[in-house]
Amino acid sequence: xxxxxxxxxxxxxKRTKKFTRFEQEDHKCLKEGWRRSHxxxxxxxxxxxxxKPMANIGYGSDKTTKxxxxxxxxxxxxxxxxxxxxxxxxxxxFAGEIAHELSARxxxxxxxxxxxxxxxxxxxxxxxxxxEKKAE
Numbered sequence: 277x278x279x280x281x282x283x284x285x286x287x288x289x290k291r292t293k294k295f296t297r298f299e300q301e302d303h304k305c306l307k308e309g310w311r312r313s314h315x316x317x318x319x320x321x322x323x324x325x326x327x328k329p330m331a332n333i334g335y336g337s338d339k340t341t342k343x344x345x346x347x348x349x350x351x352x353x354x355x356x357x358x359x360x361x362x363x364x365x366x367x368x369x370f371a372g373e374i375a376h377e378l379s380a381r382x383x384x385x386x387x388x389x390x391x392x393x394x395x396x397x398x399x400x401x402x403x404x405x406x407x408e409k410k411a412e
Contacts, residue, residue: 279394281348282368287341295331347371351398357386363395371396 298313298320300306313321320327349371380403387400
């Protein structure tokens with residue numbers, strides 16, 4: 277049976293839409309990614325009515341649910357099989373996430389050990405099936 281997370285407060289996002297850069301829709305060369313406006317006369321920086329909202333600390337997440345995944349776990353990056361032992365005591369708060377640079381052989385060892393320790397993995401299926409097919 278899979279390990280279940282501890283009960284937690286409901287995750288509420290104050291804003292789900294991304295903040296976009298000022299006038300990025302008017303210029304092809306500008307990307308959508310957020311950049312703060314700095315111009316002396318910039319109407320968005322001056323918060324004139326009818327302009328886009330700017331990112332600020334008021335949109336921050338609740339401290340108790342920050343970095344919490346929808347599954348109820350926080351993630352912990354696993355770069356080698358020994359890192360998995362750190363999650364032994366915190367297996368109901370943290371889920372392991374296997375680093376992308378690990379080989380399929382190490383991934384398979386980590387997935388097997390995680391099942392023994394009853395630790396949840398967020399990406400436990402990646403690259404493992406490929407190795408099993410090659411072995412056949």
